[in-house]
Amino acid sequence: MGSEYEEAIAALSKLLSEKADLGSVAAAKIKQITADFEAAGSSDADNRIKTGFTHFKTEKFEKNPDLYGTLAKGQSPKYMVFACSDSRVCPSHILDFQPGEAFMVRNIASMVPPYDKKKYTGAGAAIEYAVLHLKVENIVVIGHSCCGGIKGLMSIPDDGTTASDFIEEWVSICLSAKTKVKSESNEMSFQELCDHCEKESVNVSLGNLLTYPFVREALVKKTLTLKGAHYDFVNGKFDLWNLNFQIAPTLAL
Amino acid sequence: MDTQSAEVGVEEGPNKIFISQQQVVDEEVQAKVEMLIAELHGTKHHPPNDPDAQKLDHGFHFFKTNIFDAHPEYFSELAKGQSPKFLVIACSDSRVSPSVVLNFKPGEAFVGRNIGNMVPQFDQLRHTEIGAVIEYAVKSLEVDNILVMGHSRCGGIERLMTLPDYTQTYDFIDEWVKIGLPAKKKVLQEAGDLPFAEQLTLCEKESVRNSMVNLLSYPFVRNAVVNGTMIVRGGYYDFVNGSFEQWKMCTH
Numbered sequence: 347m348g349s350e351y352e353e354a355i356a357a358l359s360k361l362l363s364e365k366a367d368l369g370s371v372a373a374a375k376i377k378q379i380t381a382d383f384e385a386a387g388s389s390d391a392d393n394r395i396k397t398g399f400t401h402f403k404t405e406k407f408e409k410n411p412d413l414y415g416t417l418a419k420g421q422s423p424k425y426m427v428f429a430c431s432d433s434r435v436c437p438s439h440i441l442d443f444q445p446g447e448a449f450m451v452r453n454i455a456s457m458v459p460p461y462d463k464k465k466y467t468g469a470g471a472a473i474e475y476a477v478l479h480l481k482v483e484n485i486v487v488i489g490h491s492c493c494g495g496i497k498g499l500m501s502i503p504d505d506g507t508t509a510s511d512f513i514e515e516w517v518s519i520c521l522s523a524k525t526k527v528k529s530e531s532n533e534m535s536f537q538e539l540c541d542h543c544e545k546e547s548v549n550v551s552l553g554n555l556l557t558y559p560f561v562r563e564a565l566v567k568k569t570l571t572l573k574g575a576h577y578d579f580v581n582g583k584f585d586l587w588n589l590n591f592q593i594a595p596t597l598a599l
Numbered sequence: 600m601d602t603q604s605a606e607v608g609v610e611e612g613p614n615k616i617f618i619s620q621q622q623v624v625d626e627e628v629q630a631k632v633e634m635l636i637a638e639l640h641g642t643k644h645h646p647p648n649d650p651d652a653q654k655l656d657h658g659f660h661f662f663k664t665n666i667f668d669a670h671p672e673y674f675s676e677l678a679k680g681q682s683p684k685f686l687v688i689a690c691s692d693s694r695v696s697p698s699v700v701l702n703f704k705p706g707e708a709f710v711g712r713n714i715g716n717m718v719p720q721f722d723q724l725r726h727t728e729i730g731a732v733i734e735y736a737v738k739s740l741e742v743d744n745i746l747v748m749g750h751s752r753c754g755g756i757e758r759l760m761t762l763p764d765y766t767q768t769y770d771f772i773d774e775w776v777k778i779g780l781p782a783k784k785k786v787l788q789e790a791g792d793l794p795f796a797e798q799l800t801l802c803e804k805e806s807v808r809n810s811m812v813n814l815l816s817y818p819f820v821r822n823a824v825v826n827g828t829m830i831v832r833g834g835y836y837d838f839v840n841g842s843f844e845q846w847k848m849c850t851h
Contacts (some may be wrong), residue, residue, distance in 0.1 A: 380827075388830055391684065391744050392845070395834065398701035399843040406699070407841050418752065418839045423693035424651065431732050433683040433709045438698040439666065441658035445694045452712040454731040463770060468728045470771030471714045472691050475754065478769075484651050492678065494739065495731075510738075511723060511819075512730035560770075573652065577659075580678045582667050584659040586652055 413445070423449045426476035428487040428551065430456040435490045440577055440584070449476050455495030456488055457519045458551035461558050470558070477560045477570065485555060486586075488575040489548040496544050499524055500536065519554070520547040545585075548574040552589045565591045674705070683709045686736035686745045688729075688810065690716040695750045700836050700843070709736045715755025716748055718810035719778045721817050730817070737819045737829065745814060746845075748834040749807040756803045759783055760795070778813075782806040807833040811848055824850055 362372055407414050425448040429437050437443050437450060451472045458473075459466040476482045489496075498510075499517040502524075508514035523546035527539055534542070552574050555561050564570035572589040667674055685708040687697045697703055697710055711732035718733070719726045736742045749756075758764075759776040760783055782805035786798050793801070811831050814820045823829035831848040 388847070391830065391832075392847075394684075395701060395746070395832075395843075395845050398703065399836075401702040402700050403841055403843075407838075414838065414841070417694050420752075421693045431709050431711050431735070433681045433703075433707060434677050434705045436696065436698040436703075436705065436710065438696040439705055440662050441655055442661045443658065443693075443696070445696065445699055447693060449691050449693045450696065450712050451691055452710045452732075453728050454735055459728070461770075463774065464725060466728065467725065467771050467775045468713050471755075471769075471775035474769055474771045475691075475714055479754070486655065494735065510731075510734060511721075511817075512727045512734045515723070516727045516731035571651070573655075575655070579667075579674065582663055582674075584656070584663075586655055588649075588652070 417446045421446055421449075421480070423447050423480060424483045425449065426473070426480075426482040426485045427451070428453070428456045428458055428485070430454065430488070430490055430493060430495065432490060432493065434579055435488070435577055437488065449480060449482060454513060454516055455493050455499070455520070455547060456490075456551070457495075457517065457547065458487060458554045459519045460554045473555070473558055474560060477558075477564055481569070483569065484571050484573060485561070486573045486575055487548050487551045487555075488577060489544045490577040491541070491544065491580050493540070493544050496520075496547060497540050499547075500540050500543055520550045523547040523550045545574075545576050548576060549589075556591065562591075562593075566593050677706045681706055681709070681740070683707050683736075683740060684743045685709065686711070686733065686740075686742045687748055688712070688716050688718060688732075688745070689748045690714065690750055690753060690755065692750060692753065694838055695748070695836055697746075697748060700748075709740055709742060711736075714772065714775055715753055715759070715779060715806065716750075716810065717755070717775070717778045717806065718747060718813045720813045733814070733817055734819060737817075737823055741823075742829065744830050744832055745820070746832040746834055747807050747810045747814070748836060749803045750836040751800065751803065751839050753799075753803050755779075756806055757799060759806075760786075760799055760802055779806040779809060782809040804833075804835050807835060824848070 358372065362368055423446060425443075427437050427443075427448045427450045429435055429450060429452050431452045431454055437448060441448075449472075451469065453469070459469050461470065463470065473485070476485070495513070495517050498513055499520060502508065502514050502518070520543075523543050527542045527546055531539060552572050555572055556565075561570065565572070572591065574587050574589065576585045578584070683706060685703070687701075687703075687708045688711045689695055689697045691712045691714055697708055701708075709732075711729060713729065718729060721730065723730065733745070736745070755776050756779065758772060759779045762773060762776070779802070782802055785805055786802045790798055790801055811833050814831055815824065820829070820831070824831060827850070832845060833847070834843060834845045836843050
């Protein structure tokens with residue numbers, strides 16, 4: 347891709363430097379080529395979306411009229427899932443969730459922020475809707491290998507200076523995971539620190555779920571459970587664990 | 600069963616479990632101790648009465664055997680890095696996963712999902728969640744397309760169109776769906792006489808347009824669009840009729 351194009355451009359530049367009067371003609375032709383490439387790329391995407399939907403419609407939607415007929419009337423998923431926005435970790439793929447089974451939030455590094463009506467209305471609204479309206483029975487937070495968000499968290503300098511508009515502020519939700527992992531480090535490599543932080547961040551998020559009163563209430567009533575998970579796509583593994591939460595009176599002896 | 604008390608605790612570090620018995624340890628506690636030991640030794644152990652956990656394990660097993668192991672080269676390449684061409688912003692609704700509806704394969708689409716597939720205006724205090732998704736997609740992954748995908752029977756849009764509703768107050772939902780107020784206003788202005796169900800459909804689509812416009816309030820989005828390296832698209836999935844329409848923002 348590199349040198350053929352570069353040679354052609356170099357030859358054109360040389361020609362134009364010798365024959366300056368060709369400049370405006372060349373400019374018009376280059377603009378046309380650019381527009382043609384853009385249109386081709388754009389219509390590739392148009393087609394990709396179109397054929398993608400056609401595939402779904404013929405292979406799934408039309409072959410399961412009962413399922414889709416029922417779903418059209420309403421959803422009653424048993425799961426709420428927090429998964430990373432990463433293109434490689436969609437729970438519909440990795441956990442084979444069918445339409446209607448899982449209410450999903452996808453964000454950078456699948457983080458659950460603590461209850462905050464000003465800063466985190468998005469996550470709060472999703473959890474509120476899932477727990478109070480849909481009455482899901484499980485909330486699952488899924489971390490994953492090679493997470494760019496976690497790497498970003500681990501890369502924030504110690505003095506806290508940030509270079510991004512949003513990313514570093516967002517991933518700092520799990521700063522306590524970074525602190526924990528580093529303090530237990532014993533000379534781990536950066537990669538190993540990230541690996542550990544991916545899982546510890548899930549635990550921080552599970553803890554943050556407890557800051558929502560409606561989550562606590564459902565846990566106490568035992569209508570809801572919280573689960574953490576980690577998908578490792580390097581080794582093809584999936585870990586799953588429970589958070590046990592209980593408010594119980596102490597025994598009087 | 601009577602309640603002899605016993606304390607079971609786990610110290611920092613994988614190998615220390617202390618048990619202090621105040622009275623006789625009953626069978627239930629003993630079972631729990633054994634389970635803890637098994638977990639700490641890394642033995643996968645889900646209690647037999649946790650079918651919800653088992654379903655997840657089965658789901659992963661299906662993916663692992665039928666997809667992951669069936670395409671080793673594809674997934675080993677993907678493990679090295681992702682280069683999706685799309686950022687898709689879709690609703691959290693369990694019925695509208697873009698992977699399913701648009702048949703995206705692993706690696707094809709970076710996805711943000713929230714109530715009502717909404718994109719608020721650039722706001723570094725109030726909207727870091729969606730801001731981070733868009734920023735990563737545009738700056739780090741340099742996606743070619745952002746697709747905002749709305750859908751039929753959206754609960755978030757219904758709540759927006761029902762506001763103000765004092766019979767039910769929420770801590771978060773109402774504040775969040777108000778991102779779509781410009782869309783609601785437009786629908787009421789132009790179609791206020793239509794039946795509510797039709798207004799909902801119109802608002803579902805208008806809210807997508809509102810989100811597309813809001814995307815331009817992010818400088819890195821604006822730059823990419825103006826430079827011609829990225830296209831902002833809208834889509835609408837109607838799962839009642841089984842249709843999908845799409846449109847795109849033109850810049851020339």
